[in-house]
Amino acid sequence: MEMEPLIQIVEDDATIGNFISAVLTANGYKVIRSTGGREAIQMNASYIPDLILLDLGLPDMDGLEVLKNIRTWSKVPVVVVSARGHEREKVEALDLEADDYIVKPFGTPELLARIRTALRHGVRSHDEMSKEAGRVKIAELEIDYEKRSVSLEKQNIHLTPIEYKILALLARHPGKVLTHDYIIKEIWGPYANESRTLRVNMANIRRKIEKNPGEPQYILTEMGVGYRMADR
Incomplete structure (x- = not known):
């Protein structure tokens, strides 16, 4: 099953936020919303969106x-959506690794086009980190990075967004032990303390992909250290 991209809208103006949310929902995107900067950072770490639409004011x-x-720990695509249209502000945002910059007011076609482009950048970035660009197959488990889909013995597996990100991360490093701290930093950020959440998500992933979760075939536990994806 192909997953709908999750977009985080960071906008304190309710009218604009409602408009963008309606446009995205009508075009097949999932949406979460933040109205302040601190809330945006916390929600980004909790929900791990595929793209952020970020207001500056x-x-x-x-x-x-x-x-x-966000850029201290995440490469999530960020599209700035702001009323600040001066070149200085645009350059500063892009120098801070924003993926794009849209000046208010904007048209719906432009917004959707910029989102599609930024999401493609994000997919390519993930593919560059993977040993096999676009897709990886381990025994009967197959992950399609572009479609964000997972199948086992050619049957689609439904994962939550965070479960998918954990599985995709492990699959990019088959045979290599990834420590608990490394996985937590990559998924939730450097300031997170999500050891119990990681264990819960790992148990759920195993329940979905392993024939016998007690004797896993794909995700192996290195006691006291972390997890390792089987390499064949």
Whole structure:
């Protein structure tokens, strides 16, 4: 099953936020919303969106500070959507590794086109980290990075967004032990303490892909260290 991309809207103006949310939902995207900078950072770490639409004029902190914070630990595509149209602000946002910059007011076709382009950038970035661009197959388990889909013995497996990201991360490093801290940093960020959440998600993943979760074939446990994806 192909998963709908999850987009985080960071916008304190309710009218604009409602408009963008309606447009995205009507075009097949899932949406989460934040109205402040600190809330945006927390939600980004919790939900792991596929793309962020970031306003700069937030009530509690500047949007550029939000971008700086996120870029210390995440390469998630960020499209700035702001009323600040001066070249200086655009250059500063792009220098901080924003993927794109849209000036308000904007048209729906432009917004959707910019989102599609930024999402493609994100897919390519993930593929560059993988040993096999686009797709990996381990025994009867197959992961399609572009479609964000997982199948086992040619049957689609439904994973939550975070379960998918954990499985995809492990599959990019078959045969290599990934420590608990490394996985937590890659999935939730460097400031997270998600050891119990990682164990719960791993148990759920195994329940979905392993014939016998107690004797796993695909995701192996290195006691006290982390997890390792089988390499064949």
